[in-house]
Amino acid sequence: MTVVEEPAAKASPPPPRRLTMAKAMVEGIAAEMERDPSVFYMGEDVGAYGGIFSSTTGLLERFGPERVRDTPISETAFMGLATGAAVEGMRPIVELMFADFFGVCMDQIYNHMAKIHFESGGNVKVPVVLTSAVGGGYSDGAQHSQCLWGTFAHLPGMKVVIPSTPADAKGLMISAIRDDNPVIYLFHKGAMGLAWMAKTRRALGDVPSESYETPIGKAAVARPGRDVTVVTVSLSVHYALDVADELASEGIDVEVLDLRSLVPLDRDAIVESVSRTGRLVVVDEDYRSFGMSAEVMATVAERDPSLLTVAPVRVAVPDVPIPYARALEQAVLPTPERIRAAVRQVMG
Amino acid sequence: MAAISQSDHSQSDHSQSDYSEAGRPETGGPLDASVRVDLYRMMVLIRTYEERIRQEYHADKTPGFDIGAGKIPGEMHLAAGQEPVAAGVCPHLRPSDALTATHRPHHLAIAHGVDLAKMTAEIFGRQGGLGHGRGGHMHLFDPAVHFSCSGIVAEGLPPALGQAFAFRHRGTDSVAVAVTGEGGANQGAFHESLNLASLWRLPVVFVIEDNEWGISVSRRASTSVEDNSLRAAANAMPGVRIEDNDVEAVYRAARTAVERARAGHGPSLIEVHTLRLWGHFEGDPQTYRPDLATVEERDPIPSYRRLLVEAGVLDEAGVERIAEEAATKVERAVEFALASPEPDPSTATAYAFE
Numbered sequence: 001m002t003v004v005e006e007p008a009a010k011a012s013p014p015p016p017r018r019l020t021m022a023k024a025m026v027e028g029i030a031a032e033m034e035r036d037p038s039v040f041y042m043g044e045d046v047g048a049y050g051g052i053f054s055s056t057t058g059l060l061e062r063f064g065p066e067r068v069r070d071t072p073i074s075e076t077a078f079m080g081l082a083t084g085a086a087v088e089g090m091r092p093i094v095e096l097m098f099a100d101f102f103g104v105c106m107d108q109i110y111n112h113m114a115k116i117h118f119e120s121g122g123n124v125k126v127p128v129v130l131t132s133a134v135g136g137g138y139s140d141g142a143q144h145s146q147c148l149w150g151t152f153a154h155l156p157g158m159k160v161v162i163p164s165t166p167a168d169a170k171g172l173m174i175s176a177i178r179d180d181n182p183v184i185y186l187f188h189k190g191a192m193g194l195a196w197m198a199k200t201r202r203a204l205g206d207v208p209s210e211s212y213e214t215p216i217g218k219a220a221v222a223r224p225g226r227d228v229t230v231v232t233v234s235l236s237v238h239y240a241l242d243v244a245d246e247l248a249s250e251g252i253d254v255e256v257l258d259l260r261s262l263v264p265l266d267r268d269a270i271v272e273s274v275s276r277t278g279r280l281v282v283v284d285e286d287y288r289s290f291g292m293s294a295e296v297m298a299t300v301a302e303r304d305p306s307l308l309t310v311a312p313v314r315v316a317v318p319d320v321p322i323p324y325a326r327a328l329e330q331a332v333l334p335t336p337e338r339i340r341a342a343v344r345q346v347m348g
Numbered sequence: 349m350a351a352i353s354q355s356d357h358s359q360s361d362h363s364q365s366d367y368s369e370a371g372r373p374e375t376g377g378p379l380d381a382s383v384r385v386d387l388y389r390m391m392v393l394i395r396t397y398e399e400r401i402r403q404e405y406h407a408d409k410t411p412g413f414d415i416g417a418g419k420i421p422g423e424m425h426l427a428a429g430q431e432p433v434a435a436g437v438c439p440h441l442r443p444s445d446a447l448t449a450t451h452r453p454h455h456l457a458i459a460h461g462v463d464l465a466k467m468t469a470e471i472f473g474r475q476g477g478l479g480h481g482r483g484g485h486m487h488l489f490d491p492a493v494h495f496s497c498s499g500i501v502a503e504g505l506p507p508a509l510g511q512a513f514a515f516r517h518r519g520t521d522s523v524a525v526a527v528t529g530e531g532g533a534n535q536g537a538f539h540e541s542l543n544l545a546s547l548w549r550l551p552v553v554f555v556i557e558d559n560e561w562g563i564s565v566s567r568r569a570s571t572s573v574e575d576n577s578l579r580a581a582a583n584a585m586p587g588v589r590i591e592d593n594d595v596e597a598v599y600r601a602a603r604t605a606v607e608r609a610r611a612g613h614g615p616s617l618i619e620v621h622t623l624r625l626w627g628h629f630e631g632d633p634q635t636y637r638p639d640l641a642t643v644e645e646r647d648p649i650p651s652y653r654r655l656l657v658e659a660g661v662l663d664e665a666g667v668e669r670i671a672e673e674a675a676t677k678v679e680r681a682v683e684f685a686l687a688s689p690e691p692d693p694s695t696a697t698a699y700a701f702e
């Protein structure tokens with residue numbers, strides 16, 4: 001939905017430029033489409049509309065309808081089509097408009113796209129990138145607000161990347177396209193820098209104009225700190241950084257670790273940070289139980305539970321569907337208020 | 349009179365073969381004046397409602413447009429232009445009949461008799477809403493009239509089969525109406541549902557609202573057949589397509605289909621060529637839409653009003669009265685919604701389980 005046009009990025013002025021995450025993502029896709037004719041993009045409303053969340057703005061005009069294709073609302077068919085095309089050597093990028101919709105096509109994703117490489121004993125490659133919008137915070141209700149990355153990450157055979165900055169949005173996209181495995185690329189609607197959604201200033205950032213890869217499976221220290229490690233991903237990185245800035249004035253020095261990728265998970269980075277701070281808060285906009293937050297804690301517990309000087313705390317969506325009414329939704333999301341309270345709790 | 353294309357390509361001698369006759373839309377004489385006035389009245393009520401929601405939705409999203417702001421946050425899919433579908437189908441239904449709608453549900457909810465005040469409170473996210481503010485405008489559930497809807501395209505269809513199954517199991521003659529947009533007719537759930545309903549002869553009426561657009565993708569650009577009623581024949585059930593957004597033609601076709609379902613003869617499909625008067629959702633710039641210039645003149649309400657006035661069925665005073673009644677009903681519903689409290693955040697995890 002493009003109610004108001006975002007401030008247009010001028011055609012390649014000297015690097016780095018400040019771009020929204022949406023524009024950076026498109027730049028990554030365009031760079032690879034330019035370089036590799038086997039790359040194409042398909043999904044619902046990705047052509048003339050430019051993606052409901054501006055994930056493909058300008059691509060149709062630049063690459064034409066052969067390579068930027070609007071699909072019918074037939075997710076099973078086009079998800080499977082992506083797998084088949086990839087098996088035959090193409091590099092499809094396929095958009096599932098909202099991650100919430102995986103229900104109508106999950107078999108093609110987790111039983112086919114994700115398993116063919118394994119079942120074939122490594123003889124068949126499936127280099128698909130599946131892009132999808134995640135996240136809530138704008139009252140879109142229980143079927144349009146979920147993150148669900150823990151579900152993709154739980155099922156073997158797919159890499160899962162989740163950028164939180166414009167620079168990573170571009171670099172992870174390029175890496176994902178070049179990767180020979182299925183890569184699930186999840187972008188948070190609230191982090192895209194869309195003109196029609198509440199903005200976070202961190203959705204705008206410096207992006208190098210040349211092509212580069214952001215390594216998949218490497219976390220980034222978004223902010224170094226001594227006292228507490230906040231491990232998180234996606235839009236919650238922005239909130240954790242805001243909270244860290246605030247608490248710095250109270251003398252609490254928060255380290256924010258942006259996982260960037262859940263599969264593979266950078267377990268070393270988690271353990272390394274906790275070994276310095278001794279305190280762990282995990283912030284996850286996905287459901288609380290059986291997910292990312294538990295995996296991060298298990299990582300520390302398995303390596304060396306004595307690294308923790310105090311019981312870890314997680315801030316996640318309690319195990320209920322996302323409510324519609326604003327006050328209810330804000331009560332279940334990992335808001336800055338809840339993150340702040342969790343940090344204070346581990347500080348004692 | 350509307351053009352009605354008959355697309356019942358039944359050539360098999362399938363055992364359920366009475367479908368070819370039953371699917372033929374009746375053309376008959378004119379409808380009773382009172383029926384026609386009721387059709388008009390319902391269309392006006394729906395339009396009045398959608399206009400009011402639109403106004404409330406945008407009232408406090410400025411400056412700029414922040415989708416999550418204001419007293420009605422989130423996505424908003426309004427059904428202006430599609431009134432003939434709801435107004436034409438629902439007079440044949442009883443509160444004991446089920447209706448499953450889509451992400452664009454208001455017109456069908458209103459015409460099927462969903463509690464207008466509680467529905468409005470739900471749209472405003474209030475405790476007094478149908479779902480106590482948990483659901484929102486795409487998730488309206490009113491068990492009193494067996495109404496539900498889903499925000500996942502075509503996924504509202506399968507549950508309608510189950511409701512029909514339960515009705516028959518209990519020995520009632522209730523029916524279930526399952527609605528999708530034309531975009532949804534390309535989903536697996538649609539094709540699976542047609543087959544299963546036909547195979548088990550379930551009392552279901554499938555209704556496709558062909559407003560020509562699935563967000564920015566036109567029917568032509570997404571659909572292999574010119575006419576979705578052809579897809580009924582593939583599943584051995586009658587299918588008709590109503591052209592021109594004609595409320596009376598919808599009324600007649602729905603009467604036939606509902607009677608057939610009630611009588612135990614199984615499902616039918618009706619596709620209505622209707623009109624999306626506004627954007628896919630509020631805020632949609634519709635820059636992809638080449639037919640924008642002619643949308644207003646295809647509005648089904650002024651033309652039906654003219655028809656009824658010219659036929660002497662309605663006079664200016666009647667038109668006036670219907671408009672006022674609608675305005676009053678909508679005003680009362682909005683007042684109820686605004687007077688209802690916001691849900692208490694400490695109850696945010698309620699209702700996940702019984």
Ligand SMILES: Cc1ncc(C[n+]2csc(CCOP(=O)(O)OP(=O)(O)O)c2C)c(N)n1
Binds near residue numbers: 075450452501532562
């Ligand atoms: C399974 C699924 N895919 C995609 C969407 C996103 N989406 C919502 S409405 C819509 C278009 C639906 O078109 P149509 O069925 O014709 O209904 P209309 O909006 O025209 O009433 C799409 C693609 C969704 N909600 N569910």
Ligand SMILES: [Mg+2]
Binds near residue numbers: 531557
């Ligand atoms: Mg449509």
